[in-house]
Amino acid sequence: MTFLYNIWHNEKSREIIIQIFVLLCIGWFLSWLISNVDANFKALGKDISFEFLFIPAGYDINQYLIDYNNRDSHLRAGIVGLLNTGLVAVFGIILATILGVTLGIIRLSKNWLASRIAYWYIEFTRNVPILLHILLWHGIIINTLPHSKNAINIADISFLSNRGFYIPKPLTENGIELVYLLLVIGIIFSVLFFKHAKKKQDLTGLQLPVFWINLSVIISLPVIGFFVSGLPISLEIPVLKGFNFKGGMHMSPELAALTFALGIYTAAFIAEIVRAGILAVDKGQREAAESIGLKPSKVMKLVILPQARRVIIPPLTSQYLNLTKNSSLAIAIGYMDLVATLGGISLNQTGREMETMVIVMLIYLSVSLSISAFMNWYNNKVKLVGR
Amino acid sequence: MSNNVIIAAVVAGAVGIGAGYALFSGQPTQTVEKETVTSAPSGAGTLDEVRARGSLNCIINTGLAGFAAPDDQGKWTGFDVDFCRAVAAATLGDADKVNYTTATGKTRFTKLAAGEGEILSRNTTWTFSRDVDLSQTFVGVSYYDGQGFMVPKSLGVTSAKGLDGASVCIQTGTTTELNLAEFFASNNMKYNPVPIETNSEAQELYKAGRCDVYTTDASGLYATMSSFDNPSDHMVLPEIVSKEPLGPVVRHGDDQWADIVAWTLKAMMAGEELNITSSNVKSLAGKDNKNKEINRLLGKDPLQGVSKLGLSPDWAVQVISQVGNYAEVFEKNLGMSTPLKIARGANQLSRDGGLFYIPPIK
Numbered sequence: 001m002t003f004l005y006n007i008w009h010n011e012k013s014r015e016i017i018i019q020i021f022v023l024l025c026i027g028w029f030l031s032w033l034i035s036n037v038d039a040n041f042k043a044l045g046k047d048i049s050f051e052f053l054f055i056p057a058g059y060d061i062n063q064y065l066i067d068y069n070n071r072d073s074h075l076r077a078g079i080v081g082l083l084n085t086g087l088v089a090v091f092g093i094i095l096a097t098i099l100g101v102t103l104g105i106i107r108l109s110k111n112w113l114a115s116r117i118a119y120w121y122i123e124f125t126r127n128v129p130i131l132l133h134i135l136l137w138h139g140i141i142i143n144t145l146p147h148s149k150n151a152i153n154i155a156d157i158s159f160l161s162n163r164g165f166y167i168p169k170p171l172t173e174n175g176i177e178l179v180y181l182l183l184v185i186g187i188i189f190s191v192l193f194f195k196h197a198k199k200k201q202d203l204t205g206l207q208l209p210v211f212w213i214n215l216s217v218i219i220s221l222p223v224i225g226f227f228v229s230g231l232p233i234s235l236e237i238p239v240l241k242g243f244n245f246k247g248g249m250h251m252s253p254e255l256a257a258l259t260f261a262l263g264i265y266t267a268a269f270i271a272e273i274v275r276a277g278i279l280a281v282d283k284g285q286r287e288a289a290e291s292i293g294l295k296p297s298k299v300m301k302l303v304i305l306p307q308a309r310r311v312i313i314p315p316l317t318s319q320y321l322n323l324t325k326n327s328s329l330a331i332a333i334g335y336m337d338l339v340a341t342l343g344g345i346s347l348n349q350t351g352r353e354m355e356t357m358v359i360v361m362l363i364y365l366s367v368s369l370s371i372s373a374f375m376n377w378y379n380n381k382v383k384l385v386g387r
Numbered sequence: 388m389s390n391n392v393i394i395a396a397v398v399a400g401a402v403g404i405g406a407g408y409a410l411f412s413g414q415p416t417q418t419v420e421k422e423t424v425t426s427a428p429s430g431a432g433t434l435d436e437v438r439a440r441g442s443l444n445c446i447i448n449t450g451l452a453g454f455a456a457p458d459d460q461g462k463w464t465g466f467d468v469d470f471c472r473a474v475a476a477a478t479l480g481d482a483d484k485v486n487y488t489t490a491t492g493k494t495r496f497t498k499l500a501a502g503e504g505e506i507l508s509r510n511t512t513w514t515f516s517r518d519v520d521l522s523q524t525f526v527g528v529s530y531y532d533g534q535g536f537m538v539p540k541s542l543g544v545t546s547a548k549g550l551d552g553a554s555v556c557i558q559t560g561t562t563t564e565l566n567l568a569e570f571f572a573s574n575n576m577k578y579n580p581v582p583i584e585t586n587s588e589a590q591e592l593y594k595a596g597r598c599d600v601y602t603t604d605a606s607g608l609y610a611t612m613s614s615f616d617n618p619s620d621h622m623v624l625p626e627i628v629s630k631e632p633l634g635p636v637v638r639h640g641d642d643q644w645a646d647i648v649a650w651t652l653k654a655m656m657a658g659e660e661l662n663i664t665s666s667n668v669k670s671l672a673g674k675d676n677k678n679k680e681i682n683r684l685l686g687k688d689p690l691q692g693v694s695k696l697g698l699s700p701d702w703a704v705q706v707i708s709q710v711g712n713y714a715e716v717f718e719k720n721l722g723m724s725t726p727l728k729i730a731r732g733a734n735q736l737s738r739d740g741g742l743f744y745i746p747p748i749k
Contacts, residue, residue: 044500045522045639059564060571060580070568142595162597163554242552243599244579253597254581334556334581334592345564345582348493351521 052350059345061336074346081341088258089324095263100270107275126268130326133265138257138333157237165251166238175229182225190214254335266323273315277308309382317375321368433505433644434697442484445471446504449489452610453720453727454510463487466720467508473710477651477702482709507636512562522639526649529634531733531742533627534566535605540622547626551576556589556598566629604631613726647696654703656745658712665711672704684748
């Protein structure tokens with residue numbers, strides 16, 4: 001008895017006992033869930049099998065980043081869908097970040113009009129559900145742009161219609177290697193020059209025009225190579241053939257609508273996060289920076305934003321995750337992402353709801369965790385090192 | 388928390404999961420089923436469930452003119468809806484005792500399997516894998532359909548073979564995607580699919596010119612076209628690229644219920660064959676007819692097995708008097724007098740050149 005009494009009254013062993021008990025409860029609950037599913041599936045005469053992943057999908061997908069045709073497997077169709085999800089998430093995150101940071105800064109502007117416009121934009125955008133944004137942008141694109149026969153012609157090489165945006169596709173020919181080589185050299189030079197300039201500034205305080213020099217090197221070297229090796233890039237220009245444009249690169253109205261909607265919607269949240277981050281920086285920092293004669297743009301770039309970043313990054317991560325997950329609403333407008341392919345048509349063709357849904361959920365989970373892990377790494381890099 | 392504690396906790400968790408699972412999987416399946424809160428509907432006893440509830444739950448389309456669409460008073464009407472009403476009349480004696488649940492092409496089988504309805508009456512194509520692999524029972528064909536293409540007349544296309552390179556709007560979650568892929572591949576043509584979840588959204592895209600073509604079952608195309616402002620600006624191309632026998636579906640495992648649904652459909656067709664209509668059924672049921680098949684169908688003469696189905700002898704009278712025979716239901720919802728203007732075609736009795744051949748009622 002005294003032994004048990006001692007165990008319970010020892011803080012450490014009590015902790016362990018309670019945790020074991022809680023884990024037993026969780027384990028019991030999970031096994032109950034699993035056995036419930038199992039029993040219900042048995043009652044319905046269904047089994048759980050993933051063999052369907054390897055039979056031909058039989059349907060076509062309108063946008064594929066890797067080769068795909070309807071004889072490929074459901075698994076490949078799912079991967080094509082996942083890449084489409086990834087594509088729209090990346091586009092959306094880029095747009096949302098640029099727009100969001102800009103708006104967040106404008107929102108704090110001393111210019112009354114600019115600040116009000118940003119305010120109204122944010123309040124309007126973030127209080128309307130994302131699905132409506134998606135349908136609105138899709139509706140605008142397909143209803144206001146002309147049909148492909150009357151497409152808006154941009155310099156005879158690019159065309160804008162309600163079937164999407166067509167631009168020329170660069171095709172590489174022999175001799176392109178020199179251009180690539182010079183591009184790599186340009187980038188290496190830029191990195192070295194950047195380090196050199198930083199060192200010089202640390203030693204002497206002299207600032208070199210790093211940005212402009214690097215930019216011109218990175219652009220001019222490959223351009224020189226391009227002419228030297230005899231113009232090894234040709235353009236495949238989209239042409240109207242039959243019902244649609246053929247050739248060139250194509251951005252579908254669905255991808256465009258989804259990118260705009262996700263980017264613009266998420267930007268409103270990012271703007272508020274950025275504003276919060278900037279306001280979290282002590283105003284003495286700004287005053288000190290101004291007092292040593294820095295221009296307002298430099299104050300923002302060199303003093304305020306680096307400190308605000310620490311506050312901004314954790315909530316920003318969850319906005320990126322939200323954007324990625326919200327992209328599953330693509331199904332509303334016919335953009336063939338992961339949910340539309342594996343979680344939609346494959347599900348219907350094979351009738352494997354449980355299996356497809358489990359796979360789709362696990363994929364979203366691992367994508368989200370990857371983004372999260374990357375942002376944590378970045379956060380650790382920029383966080384306040386003990387001073 | 389120290390490392391030791393973490394390890395202990397993990398071990399305990401694993402033991403917990405193992406113990407819990409052993410606890411359950413050790414027991415006979417029967418017990419588990421009783422304990423489960425969200426138990427799937429069991430096989431038998433569907434008729435008893437319906438009778439006990441006093442109404443039939445029927446899964447229908449979210450909206451397809453002529454097949455299942457709300458009228459101006461918000462009441463569901465249509466060909467598929469009338470079939471639900473017919474089963475309610477046969478089992479409950481009242482065609483109005485139906486609760487409708489709508490389902491998209493994607494959710495319909497899940498909803499049926501989950502017990503949200505006793506019948507799936509939603510222009511559903513009978514295929515091998517749906518019948519066998521998904522554990523459902525197709526009880527018959529109520530409408531012989533086939534996948535077709537609708538185009539604006541202004542497109543200047545008169546054959547589906549001229550659609551190379553077109554953008555095609557598809558209603559997803561059907562056999563449509565596969566038929567489309569096969570048709571275009573076998574004719575060495577390319578296309579750009581635009582898959583849409585519901586019929587109404589697909590219509591909007593088609594009308595806005597996002598697609599050149601809209602494809603689904605021909606019946607669905609006529610239904611969609613009839614709801615346009617200018618139906619005559621559009622046409623259905625002559626090619627029918629698939630076999631789509633549409634019919635009601637029930638869950639696997641209750642043969643009695645499957646028989647009831649199957650013979651309700653056949654009774655409606657037999658009604659047409661025997662010239663029994665909603666207006667004359669009552670008088671035919673009251674007298675002794677020369678054609679004994681009429682007597683048996685209407686319960687005048689004994690028909691072996693009706694009580695085994697759990698139905699009252701006048702079940703067919705209820706169906707035909709309250710809903711009508713097959714021809715009446717077809718003409719009322721889809722026929723030439725409706726905006727859909729669908730010809731009977733294959734959907735006639737075999738004696739009239741169609742595909743319906745009804746087993747004898749004896």
